[in-house]
Amino acid sequence: MTALEVRNLHKRYGQHVAVDDVSFTVEKGEIFGIIGPNGAGKTTTVESIAGLRTPDSGSLSVLGLDPTKDRAEVRERLGVQLQESSFPDAIKVAEALELHSSFYRNPADWRELMELLGLTEKRDTQYKALSGGQKQRLSIALALVGNPEVAILDELTTGLDPQARRDTWSLIERVRDTGVTILLVTHFMDEAERLSDRIAVINGGRVAAVDTPAGLIARSSGARQVRFRVSQPLDRSVLTDLPDVTDVEITEGRWLVTGRGQLLSSVAGALARARVVAEDLRVDQRNLDDAFVAFTGRAPESPGNSTRRVG
Amino acid sequence: MRALLKMVKVEGTLFLRDSATVIFGVLFPTGLLLGLGAIPALREPSPETGGLRDIDIWAPTALVFGMVMIAVQHVPAVIATYRERGILRRLSTTPAHPRGVLLAQMIVALASVVVSAALMTFLAWAVLDIAPPERPLEFVVAFVVGYAALLGLGMVSAAVVRTSSAANQLGTLLFVALMFFGGAFLPRVVMPDVLREVGEFIPPGLQALTAAWSVEAGQITATAGGQPFWPQIAVMAGIAVTASAVAAKLFRWE
Numbered sequence: 059m060t061a062l063e064v065r066n067l068h069k070r071y072g073q074h075v076a077v078d079d080v081s082f083t084v085e086k087g088e089i090f091g092i093i094g095p096n097g098a099g100k101t102t103t104v105e106s107i108a109g110l111r112t113p114d115s116g117s118l119s120v121l122g123l124d125p126t127k128d129r130a131e132v133r134e135r136l137g138v139q140l141q142e143s144s145f146p147d148a149i150k151v152a153e154a155l156e157l158h159s160s161f162y163r164n165p166a167d168w169r170e171l172m173e174l175l176g177l178t179e180k181r182d183t184q185y186k187a188l189s190g191g192q193k194q195r196l197s198i199a200l201a202l203v204g205n206p207e208v209a210i211l212d213e214l215t216t217g218l219d220p221q222a223r224r225d226t227w228s229l230i231e232r233v234r235d236t237g238v239t240i241l242l243v244t245h246f247m248d249e250a251e252r253l254s255d256r257i258a259v260i261n262g263g264r265v266a267a268v269d270t271p272a273g274l275i276a277r278s279s280g281a282r283q284v285r286f287r288v289s290q291p292l293d294r295s296v297l298t299d300l301p302d303v304t305d306v307e308i309t310e311g312r313w314l315v316t317g318r319g320q321l322l323s324s325v326a327g328a329l330a331r332a333r334v335v336a337e338d339l340r341v342d343q344r345n346l347d348d349a350f351v352a353f354t355g356r357a358p359e360s361p362g363n364s365t366r367r368v369g
Numbered sequence: 370m371r372a373l374l375k376m377v378k379v380e381g382t383l384f385l386r387d388s389a390t391v392i393f394g395v396l397f398p399t400g401l402l403l404g405l406g407a408i409p410a411l412r413e414p415s416p417e418t419g420g421l422r423d424i425d426i427w428a429p430t431a432l433v434f435g436m437v438m439i440a441v442q443h444v445p446a447v448i449a450t451y452r453e454r455g456i457l458r459r460l461s462t463t464p465a466h467p468r469g470v471l472l473a474q475m476i477v478a479l480a481s482v483v484v485s486a487a488l489m490t491f492l493a494w495a496v497l498d499i500a501p502p503e504r505p506l507e508f509v510v511a512f513v514v515g516y517a518a519l520l521g522l523g524m525v526s527a528a529v530v531r532t533s534s535a536a537n538q539l540g541t542l543l544f545v546a547l548m549f550f551g552g553a554f555l556p557r558v559v560m561p562d563v564l565r566e567v568g569e570f571i572p573p574g575l576q577a578l579t580a581a582w583s584v585e586a587g588q589i590t591a592t593a594g595g596q597p598f599w600p601q602i603a604v605m606a607g608i609a610v611t612a613s614a615v616a617a618k619l620f621r622w623e
Contacts, residue, residue: 108462130464138462144454148386153379160375161465184386204463 067116078263091254137206162204278352286336376473398435433551440519445527449536508581515573521612
């Protein structure tokens with residue numbers, strides 16, 4: 059079953075093309091990640107899905123509905139946590155949750171949600187007195203208070219400390235386990251890799267790739283590297299003769315082997331045949347950061363950089 | 370409907386937590402009237418005004434003060450802040466249209482000036498012996514229609530400003546202009562005729578409020594060339610409708 063379908067989405071603001079041509083499909087029950095550099099069109103894409111922007115061309119479908127024409131129905135069934143959204147300073151946590159739950163036909167139990175997000179002890183705290191993490195958790199709770207079938211979470215853990223980020227991740231996994239489809243926009247690669255079933259990489263207003271995290275990493279990887287020390291003398295040619303190996307460097311007893319394909323098993327096999335034990339063996343683990351660089355030509359922002367930006 | 374009631378409740382609670390607005394918008398008009406009433410010279414019946422005291426004639430200005438404060442200072446500032454901080458935008462992703470929050474704001478703004486006016490007319494009567502409105506029906510009509518005209522101007526201001534600080538600046542400007550015709554700087558009774566006649570077209574319509582409160586005071590503040598009571602009300606109703614339509618046309622949600 060398809061939860062979201064985006065076809066050839068195009069949106070410009072005056073001369074500036076925010077989204078050039080974006081298409082992807084999100085299946086029900088999936089956590090679908092969107093990553094890409096700042097200004098790639100991520101936020102405009104999700105705002106169009108949320109019905110906040112009207113696309114210039116292309117088509118959108120949310121649970122089979124059109125976000126522009128079937129506004130009311132989409133709003134009942136789609137929960138949104140926006141980047142840069144806020145609430146009145148003096149509103150208390152419990153008041154905000156109770157108020158928002160009154161907007162929906164079949165709301166979730168807001169007290170339960172407040173408990174789930176660890177906000178119960180802050181129930182009588184005014185919004186302006188909450189910490190960044192608590193504000194973020196309230197915003198997530200409000201996105202889920204309508205019992206949505208699909209939730210859009212834009213920059214979910216921006217501004218949270220590492221423990222709060224991990225807690226939020228497990229919360230999102232629990233929410234997904236209840237059958238909610240999640241569209242996750244993030245510029246944290248670890249977050250996208252950990253949570254997403256599939257990821258779209260958006261670059262320059264276009265989809266550069268859509269795949270599972272492992273698939274993206276595999277597709278992007280060029281050279282692989284293996285490092286080790288050896289217990290006995292070893293002739294370089296033992297490794298340079300291997301078809302998978304492209305280069306061998308030896309610096310002060312440390313071997314650095316560069317190659318492709320099943321590099322590690324080729325090297326390990328050759329060493330075993332030569333009766334040499336490799337010590338301190340390390341394989342350069344490729345991750346989503348590398349895939350991001352490969353597909354966008356830019357480095358992802360580090361998780362330490364927690365400033366909010368419009369993407 | 371349930372969502373609107375909840376919004377009115379929440380906006381009302383937020384209003385009460387905003388102590389500056391409660392003090393200046395709701396309590397200050399009464400304090401101002403009682404303070405001026407403490408000056409003996411203003412409590413002297415004057416033969417030129419048919420035995421009325423200055424305070425009797427001036428009382429409606431204190432009422433206007435609270436109405437203007439809430440309608441053109443408080444409401445636009447809150448709405449501009451809600452827009453600036455993405456609160457309206459956030460609401461438009463829920464089944465509750467952000468229109469609801471504007472409506473809730475206006476309901477709370479009306480309730481607060483009703484409380485302010487009730488408190489003031491009661492204490493004016495109890496402490497200063499200023500009689501309650503002599504023509505209660507006309508008074509309520511002049512109050513509600515005049516306030517609707519003021520809120521209309523407030524909503525135009527909320528519609529055109531981009532930021533909350535611009536809302537505050539424009540609000541202050543409107544406040545000073547409206548309070549001039551509201552008799553805060555120069556009592557209506559000593560204004561030249563031309564200013565009094567222009568004042569009949571300036572919300573909330575001080576002359577209509579004065580005449581409905583005290584027939585005698587109304588005769589003293591009226592001019593020979595001025596409009597009768599009901600045409601003044603019609604002017605205020607026209608301003609309310611026009612301003613609301615303009616505000617609705619110009620309003621930006623983000």
